[in-house]
Amino acid sequence: MIDKFVPDIATAIAGIHDGARIMIGGFGAIGLPNQLIDAVAETGVKELTLIANNAGAAFGGLAMLLKTGAVRKVVCSYPRSAGSTLFEDLYRDGKIELELVPQGTLAERIRAASAGVPAFFTPTAAGTQLAHGKETREINGKLCVLEHAIFADFALLECWQADRWGNLTYRLAGRNFNPIMAGAAKLTIVQAQHKVELGEIAPDDVMTPGIYVNRVVHVPYGDPVL
Amino acid sequence: MSATLTPIKAMTREQMAARLAADIPEGWYVNLGIGAPTLVANYVDSGREVIFHSENGLLGVGPKPAEGKIEPWLINAGKQYITMMAGGSTFDSADSFGLIRGGHLDLAVLGGYEVAENGDLANWSTGANDAGPAVGGAMDLGAGAKQVWVLMDHTTKSGEPKLVTKCSYPLTALGSVTRIYTNIAVIDVTPKGFVLRDTAPGLTFEDVQARTGAVLHRS
Numbered sequence: 001m002i003d004k005f006v007p008d009i010a011t012a013i014a015g016i017h018d019g020a021r022i023m024i025g026g027f028g029a030i031g032l033p034n035q036l037i038d039a040v041a042e043t044g045v046k047e048l049t050l051i052a053n054n055a056g057a058a059f060g061g062l063a064m065l066l067k068t069g070a071v072r073k074v075v076c077s078y079p080r081s082a083g084s085t086l087f088e089d090l091y092r093d094g095k096i097e098l099e100l101v102p103q104g105t106l107a108e109r110i111r112a113a114s115a116g117v118p119a120f121f122t123p124t125a126a127g128t129q130l131a132h133g134k135e136t137r138e139i140n141g142k143l144c145v146l147e148h149a150i151f152a153d154f155a156l157l158e159c160w161q162a163d164r165w166g167n168l169t170y171r172l173a174g175r176n177f178n179p180i181m182a183g184a185a186k187l188t189i190v191q192a193q194h195k196v197e198l199g200e201i202a203p204d205d206v207m208t209p210g211i212y213v214n215r216v217v218h219v220p221y222g223d224p225v226l
Numbered sequence: 227m228s229a230t231l232t233p234i235k236a237m238t239r240e241q242m243a244a245r246l247a248a249d250i251p252e253g254w255y256v257n258l259g260i261g262a263p264t265l266v267a268n269y270v271d272s273g274r275e276v277i278f279h280s281e282n283g284l285l286g287v288g289p290k291p292a293e294g295k296i297e298p299w300l301i302n303a304g305k306q307y308i309t310m311m312a313g314g315s316t317f318d319s320a321d322s323f324g325l326i327r328g329g330h331l332d333l334a335v336l337g338g339y340e341v342a343e344n345g346d347l348a349n350w351s352t353g354a355n356d357a358g359p360a361v362g363g364a365m366d367l368g369a370g371a372k373q374v375w376v377l378m379d380h381t382t383k384s385g386e387p388k389l390v391t392k393c394s395y396p397l398t399a400l401g402s403v404t405r406i407y408t409n410i411a412v413i414d415v416t417p418k419g420f421v422l423r424d425t426a427p428g429l430t431f432e433d434v435q436a437r438t439g440a441v442l443h444r445s
Binding site: 027028029030053077078079080082085087088091092098100101102103104105106107108110111122123124125126127128129130143170171172173174175176177178179180207223224225226 | 280281282283284297298299300301305307310316317318319320322323324326327351358359360361362363364365366369370396397398399400
């Protein structure tokens with residue numbers, strides 16, 4: 001019998017190692033796998049590369065990872081956070097590396113990794129500082145930039161419902177980067193608000209098919225807080 | 227430069243947002259950038275259906291929730307609580323930016339540091355001394371939306387023009403801005419440069435030209 005549920009958070013994150021490239025789902029405080037991140041921070045792993053839309057969190061596990069120097073590099077579109085200068089301070093002091101990526105390019109590079117597309121051309125960022133050093137080509141009269149797929153060792157995600165095959169649903173703005181990251185990492189770890197029986201999520205309602213998911217842990221923490 | 231100019235009565239942010247909102251045709255799909263552009267939603271007359279997109283994966287964004295009616299799983303790009311209209315839909319970030327980058331969005335309303343007369347936009351970084359550069363979805367919106375309207379003050383706080391011949395700040399997108407709504411004027415960006423469409427009440431072409439860092443053409 002296939003059962004991707006693991007009994008606890010420690011088992012869910014087992015194997016995350018120094019130097020790992022970790023994708024983290026979420027946009028703002030919604031759809032963020034807080035309990036998984038907290039647990040990773042507590043393991044003391046270091047030299048991490050984090051790939052996440054907002055990596056400048058003011059509190060919680062992300063902030064702890066930044067504060068303790070566990071993060072070597074961040075790949076994100078918006079490293080700022082209201083009420084926190086934690087990231088800016090580290091960046092200004094040269095203690096963290098930043099690869100700033102336009103949000104749509106970030107999403108597409110992750111989707112590309114998931115779908116086996118090694119690279120693609122896009123007009124976004126053409127002629128700007130964020131295209132410096134990248135190959136460009138004029139396609140259909142538009143200047144385009146070559147962008148490479150982003151792969152990761154681990155993806156930490158949050159979903160609304162999960163069944164034991166790893167089929168997932170998300171709630172409202174909680175979807176964001178979670179489904180695309182599910183396919184872009186070697187090992188995808190999900191915290192689920194609700195554990196449901198196989199078949200409770202109708203085929204048409206599955207948002208992430210279980211093929212992309214390796215481990216699920218039931219974490220019914222309730223509603224996110226901004 | 228403002229010190230040498232006669233003081234004028236500029237519009238408030240709310241008046242600017244209302245002025246822009248009045249020009250959005252029914253049926254358009256519109257993304258509102260964070261900050262002042264978000265105010266535009268408050269001024270689209272309820273008899274006219276305009277569909278607002280939020281980059282975190284929502285179409286059909288409605289007004290702010292009433293007191294005590296917050297849905298904790300619904301925020302916009304500026305991380306504020308919102309509501310959804312009947313007919314709204316949710317999707318992931320790749321689809322959300324796919325609809326932007328694929329040219330499906332009729333309009334993006336963005337803030338700006340500078341707009342050049344060729345439509346270049348600078349709105350994401352103030353340069354090398356920027357403590358923590360952040361770009362979000364601005365470059366995708368600038369490159370992908372069918373129309374890009376910028377909502378910003380006409381000059382900086384110290385009176386320097388923000389409508390210029392060439393941007394001095396790092397660019398967000400090249401040649402993308404089609405119209406600018408400022409606190410003193412509405413200006414089209416055309417192949418011949420800036421064209422004045424409208425002024426704030428009581429202002430003249432000369433008032434606007436004096437505060438613009440490039441040649442202004444009459445419509």
